[in-house]
Amino acid sequence: MKITLFCLLALLMVVPSHADTHTKDTLVIGKISHNPKKHYRYLKPMAQYVADQMTDLGIDKIKIRLAKSKEHLADLLVQGEVDWVTETPVAAAYLHDVAGAEILLRKWKKGVAEYHTVFFGLSGKGIGNLQDLKGKVIALEDPASTSAFYAPANELVEHGLKLIRLNSARDKPPADSVGFVFSREEINIATLVHKGVVDAGAFSSDDWIKEDHLPAKYREDFEIFHRTPNMVRALEIVRHDLQPEIRQRLTEILLDSNDNPAALHVLRAYQRTRKFDRISEDQKKAVYNLRNMIKKVDQAIGW
Template sequence: MMKRRSFMLGAATLPLMMSGAIAQGRDDLVLAFIPQENPEKLIGDIAIISEWLSDEIGIPVRGFVTSDHAAAVEALRNGDADISFMGALPYVLANEHVGAQIILQEVYRGEPSYTSRIFVRRDRGIKELADLKGKTIAFADPISESGYLYPLDEFAAAGLLERGADPSTFFDRLLFAGGYQQAIQAVASGLVDAAGASQYSELLLSPEQQQEVIWISETPSLPSHGVIARDGLDADLRERFVNAMLKLNDPDHQELLQHVYSPDGYIIADPGAYEPVRDLARAYGLLG
C-alpha cells in the first residue's frame, strides 16, 4: 500500500505533520501547497517563498506539500496549516466544512479566472468527446475543479454522461494522476487517451511534447485558485500575510511569483465568484 506523506520545509525542517493541538500554540505561520506540479519542484519553491515571507512578516514561515487536495483541506481543519494554496473546489469544501476563508485569488493574463480542457494526443485520431467512449482518461485529483469536476461535466453537457453517474459507464478506465503536470504528462507519454486539466497545463510540457498534444473541449470560465486562511487565524497575522503577498505584484518582487505556481499576481478575493463552483459541487453530491 502506498503511504501518503507531506514534505515540510521553510526556515527550518519540521516533522512530517504536527498535531492540531501543537499547531494552536505555534509562534510561526505554516503554509500548505497542493501538488499540482511535481512535488519535488515545489519543495525548492516553498523554501524560497517561505524565507522571503519570513522576512516580510517578521515571524518564521514554513510550508509543506500535501499528498493531495483533500489533505490540504484536512490540514486547515486540524490546524496543521494556517494558510493553504488551493483550487476553487477544495476551497468551497473547506469553507463549508471547516469555516476556512478565501483571502486572495491568483490572476492569470489579467483575469482571476481560467478554464479547463480535455487534452488528447494528435496522433490518436480523437476529434470530439464522443470519441473517448471506451477510452482511458486521467484527471488531476477527485476534488479538483479544473482537474476533475469541470472537465468531467463537459461530458454531461455533451449528453454523454449524466451528472453524478459512474464515469466507468463511459470510460474504459479513469485514473487520478495527482496533479496537472502528472495528468497531462500521461497523455503526452501515451499512457492514457485523454486528460482533464487546467488550460495552462500545456506549459508544464516540454516544447516537443506541446506539439504532440491538442485540446478538444474547453469548460466555461471558473474562478482562479485561491489562498485560504483557516478559521480562527489571528487577524493581524492574516493581514500581514496578505500585505506581503500583494507585494509580489510589484515589479521588484515579481520574480518570486514563479515560486507560488507562477501566476501573474494576486488580488483580494471575491468569495461570491466561487458560488458557481459550490453549485456544481452540490449537483455532483460533494456538498449537502
Template structure:
C-alpha cells in the same frame, strides 16, 4: 574681562565628587527586543514533499518577514498527503495558509470551514478552463461521439484534469464511468474515463489511441508543439474557474489575516516580491476576491453534479 576661577584643588575635588555620585547610579542601556517566537505555516498537498517544500519555502520566509508585529519570525512549509489531512490541519490551526486550485480548495474548504479571500495568478494565469480533444482523424467531433469510449484524465484531485471535464460531461447530460484499465469495455450509453497520471501521458495516450480522447487545461493544450497540435481536434471546452485560491485558517485573527493579505497583494510591487513570486510556481500576483463573489461556486456546482449522477 574678568573670570571667576576655582582653585585647582577645589576643581579636582568637585570632579571626583561628581564621578563618585555617577558611579552609584546604574547606567541604562537600551534593551534589545526579544526575537519573534511564532511561525507562519504554509500548507500544500503533494506526493513529492521535497520538491514542494523547496518551491514554497522562500515564499513562506517572505510572508513571515512581513509579520514581525504579530510576533512571527519564521516561515514553515507543511506537506499533506491528501485533502482530508489538509482540512484537518487547517481546522486545528496547524496550517495557516493553503493555496490550491478550485477542486481541492473546495473539498478542504467544506471540511475545514476555511474561506477563500484571495486569488493566485499561478503560471501568470488568473483563470483557466479545460479542453477535451481527440485525434483529428478519429471522426470524433462531440461528446455524443464519445459514448462507449474512454477519455484520459490527469488525476482524481485535479481541477482541470478531473472536476472540470467530468463535471462538464455530466452537466451535458451524459453518464460517466471510471475505468481501471484503458482496454476495459465501456457501456454503449456511457463515457468512460481513466486517470493517466499527468498531462503528457494524456496527450500521448490520445495520439497513440490508447484512449479515444483526452482532457487537459487550455494553457497546456496551447503549449503542445504546433506540429503535434495539428493532429488533434477540440471536441469541447469547459467553463472557466480561478487558477488558484488562497484559504486562511478559519479561526485566524482578522488583523493577522488582513496583514497577510496586504503582504501578498503588494508582492508584485517590489523587486524582491516579484523574485519570490517567480520562484513560487511562476506566480505573477495575488489579487483580492470581491466579498460578494464566491470563487468556488462553479466548482461546487460541478462537484454536486458528479456526486448526483
C-alpha cells in the same frame, strides 16, 4: 541536596504551565503535496518573505506544513496547525466546506488568473461534441486533478452523459456511456489520443500550449471539440479563525508583492506567480460551489 530535589520538583511542576504561556509566534503555510521536496522549495522563499514583514505582529517565523491529502490538510486547518494554504480551486472548495477555510486572494499561478478544460481528439475522427463520446473512451489525468478530471467529468455529467471507469484504455464502455481511464500524466493523455488507443482526452488550457505536455507534432493532429467555462487558476486561503490583524497583514503583503521588486524572485519560486488579486464575492461563491461539482461527480461515478 534536599534543596536541589525540591527545586527539581518545583521545576517539573512549573514546566507545563510555562509551555502553555507561549504566545503565537509562528504562522504556518500548508499545501497538499505529492512531491514535498519540490513544494518546500516553492514555499520557502515566500514564507521567509512574509515572515520578515510580520515581526511587529509577533510573528517571527513561518513554517511549512505539507499534507498528504486534502483530508489531512482539513484536519490541520481545523486543529489550528495550519493558518494559510495555497491551493487549487477544487481543494479550496473542499477546505471551505470541511474546515471552514476562506478565500483570501486569487493567485496568478504560472502567470494566469483563470483557465479551463479542453476536450480534444484526433482531427477527422468524427468527434464534434460531447455527445459523440457515447460508447467511446476518454483519457483523464488522476482523481485529484481539477482540470483533468473533476472539471471534464462534471461537464460530461452536466451534458447528461453517464460515466464509467475502465480498467484499461483498450476496454470498451457500454454504448450509452462514456468510458474513462486515468493516465497519471498529461503527456500520457496526449500520447494515448495520438496513438488512437483512446478516442479523446481532456486537460487544462495551460497544458494545451505546454510543449512537454502536448508536443507540437501531436497538437497539429488534434482538434478541440469542447471547452468548459473558465475557472480560477489558484487561490490563497486561510483558516476561518485566523486573527484578523494577521489575515489583514497577509493580504497586504501578498498584494504589495505584485509591484515590489524585492519580491520578484519570491513570486517566481512560488509556482511562477505573476500577481495576487482580490476576487468578488460571486467569484468566491463560484469556487465554493465547486464542492457541489465534486460531490456530483463522485456520486455519478459511484466511488
